[in-house]
Amino acid sequence: MSILNVEHLSHGFGDRAIFDDVSFRLLKGEHIGLIGANGEGKSTFMNIVTGKLMPDEGTVEWSKNVRAGYLDQHTVLEAGMTIEDVLKSAFSYLFELEEKMNDICDRLGEADEDTMAEMLEELGTIQDTLTLHDFYVIDAKVEEVARALGLADLGLQREVTDLSGGQRTKVLLAKLLLEKPDILLLDEPTNYLDEEHIAWLKRYLIDYENAFILISHDIPFLNEVINIIYHMENQKLDRYVGDYHHFEEVHAMKKAQLEAAYKRQQQEISELKDFVARNKARVSTRNMAMSRQKLLDKMDVIELAAEKPKPEFNFSLGRTPGKFIFEAEELVIGYDSPLSKPITINMERGKKIALTGANGIGKSTLIKSILGIIPPLSGKVELGDNLLPGYFEQEFTGDATVTCIEEIWKEFPSLGQHEVRAALAKCGLTTKHIESQVRVLSGGEQAKVRLCKLINKDTNVLLLDEPTNHLDVDAKDELKRALKEYRGSILLICHEPEFYMDIVDEVWDCTKWTTKIF
Numbered sequence: 001m002s003i004l005n006v007e008h009l010s011h012g013f014g015d016r017a018i019f020d021d022v023s024f025r026l027l028k029g030e031h032i033g034l035i036g037a038n039g040e041g042k043s044t045f046m047n048i049v050t051g052k053l054m055p056d057e058g059t060v061e062w063s064k065n066v067r068a069g070y071l072d073q074h075t076v077l078e079a080g081m082t083i084e085d086v087l088k089s090a091f092s093y094l095f096e097l098e099e100k101m102n103d104i105c106d107r108l109g110e111a112d113e114d115t116m117a118e119m120l121e122e123l124g125t126i127q128d129t130l131t132l133h134d135f136y137v138i139d140a141k142v143e144e145v146a147r148a149l150g151l152a153d154l155g156l157q158r159e160v161t162d163l164s165g166g167q168r169t170k171v172l173l174a175k176l177l178l179e180k181p182d183i184l185l186l187d188e189p190t191n192y193l194d195e196e197h198i199a200w201l202k203r204y205l206i207d208y209e210n211a212f213i214l215i216s217h218d219i220p221f222l223n224e225v226i227n228i229i230y231h232m233e234n235q236k237l238d239r240y241v242g243d244y245h246h247f248e249e250v251h252a253m254k255k256a257q258l259e260a261a262y263k264r265q266q267q268e269i270s271e272l273k274d275f276v277a278r279n280k281a282r283v284s285t286r287n288m289a290m291s292r293q294k295l296l297d298k299m300d301v302i303e304l305a306a307e308k309p310k311p312e313f314n315f316s317l318g319r320t321p322g323k324f325i326f327e328a329e330e331l332v333i334g335y336d337s338p339l340s341k342p343i344t345i346n347m348e349r350g351k352k353i354a355l356t357g358a359n360g361i362g363k364s365t366l367i368k369s370i371l372g373i374i375p376p377l378s379g380k381v382e383l384g385d386n387l388l389p390g391y392f393e394q395e396f397t398g399d400a401t402v403t404c405i406e407e408i409w410k411e412f413p414s415l416g417q418h419e420v421r422a423a424l425a426k427c428g429l430t431t432k433h434i435e436s437q438v439r440v441l442s443g444g445e446q447a448k449v450r451l452c453k454l455i456n457k458d459t460n461v462l463l464l465d466e467p468t469n470h471l472d473v474d475a476k477d478e479l480k481r482a483l484k485e486y487r488g489s490i491l492l493i494c495h496e497p498e499f500y501m502d503i504v505d506e507v508w509d510c511t512k513w514t515t516k517i518f
Helices: 042-049 083-110 113-132 135-148 165-179 195-206 219-225 244-279 283-298 363-371 404-411 417-426 431-435 443-455 473-485
Strands: 002-013 016-027 031-035 057-062 068-071 183-187 211-215 228-233 236-241 324-332 343-348 352-356 378-383 389-392 461-465 489-493 506-509
Touching: 002 042, 016 042, 016 211, 016 236, 031 042, 031 219, 031 244, 042 183, 042 211, 068 165, 083 113, 083 135, 083 165, 113 135, 135 165, 165 195, 195 219, 219 244, 228 244, 236 244, 244 283, 324 363, 343 489, 352 363, 363 378, 363 389, 363 461, 363 489, 389 443, 404 417, 404 431, 404 443, 417 431, 417 443, 443 473
Parallel strands: 031 211, 031 228, 068 183, 183 211, 352 489, 352 506, 389 461, 461 489
Antiparallel strands: 002 016, 002 057, 228 236, 324 343, 324 378
16 A cells, blocks of 8 residues: 655756656555665655655655654754653644543533534544553653653753754654654654664664655665665666665666666667768668668667766875873863763874764763863863864854855865865765855765865864764765775764774773763
8 A cells, every 4th residue: 555656756956956757655564765875855855745845846645644754854943842842742632632622521511412422422532542642651651762762861851952963863753753653754863873772763663563764874774674775866766675785786787787788879879870971972872871860860869877976085184293182181071060070081193083972971072172162160181282183063063054165265265266166076066066055955965065174174183073974875985984094093973883993993982981871
């Protein structure tokens, strides 16, 4: 049974086409992975099927009475709400039914016999709905999911505006799971989640009985939970049965077959054109030449899609720093209250270190405290001599209304426009991306702009806060290669062991220092 049908969908932004005559169907129980390079339109597709965006052409048709739940990359939580408020808002439609039920009960005494029969019938339907959707055990359900995603330890009365990016993602995910929709739409749900909660979400999705569509660049995670792949490339959407590795094999085979057919056809076209050119002027062979020309005119010419620009990240190594990158003594980090016990640590030149541990325990705060962005609550940090730090924050924090060119120019005003364009192109961005405002780019494209700033300045230590979030498979692989080859020092926050284990020579478990209990 089809839950969602998308037919002949076309859409674009300005002169940039995203989809061209795309069709899609979602069947009951299908676990779909929606994949493709950054900027191919995966999040745009989700916004169209959820009705947040109207397509230029085509139809989107849901089955009747289907409730879809959407975890958006960019959802904003309302200021002033607590974690518990957000989680309980998952049941808002049930609370509305309860109000309706109470109103019916208040009006029963005044109703005539016929009206009373109708009201009692409606009352019974509402009570059945409330019971079916666990209304009378809401508090227990909220606590169960909050505990599973590590939110109970934060305190359910904590305001959502005080939370880190990862903690906010967990709140939104918990709310979505509590809503128990008929179909889940998940846009990069593992971004900002730590390893423990990625594992929990993986188990949840493996056992999930209903259908879901999942956008993810985390291939090990994707492979374990999906059974259908939809690949988005060059304004098309192609369906593959099986996991990501099976998709790779079939896609590579189809690509090789197309390239072979293209070469054969080009050879045939060349021979036909040559025959026509040599024989069209001679009376004796003119008819044969005309016949070949008709063949050429009717031929359905195979076109190969233009190769997507592959990112190239080569970090520029600056002068050699002193023996120590930093030395921290009795360092206590935090904002209003301590996030850590007193920490005494140091990092020697040439070391590559990963910081691990649950969200909210202070990994990002530690990096900011080392750099002097956030003053420590007590203790001290001494930076080494001749440091040239390169810092990659979790999220873009600049003016998103500027173009990519302007964003790089702010950092490197001495560069010419051609040099700026070349630098951005090296990071895998096309001309249309380069000329666009930062705000219209996908999360992965924004990350590439920020990496562009980082690789074009001389550094001898990189401090990277979850740099793989949003990056597509090619960009992630290229970043891994570049970090392995980088001869400077690295302090890296990352929740993907398969990414960082080949790069670092030490892993620091931040749970040993935190004052938080997870």
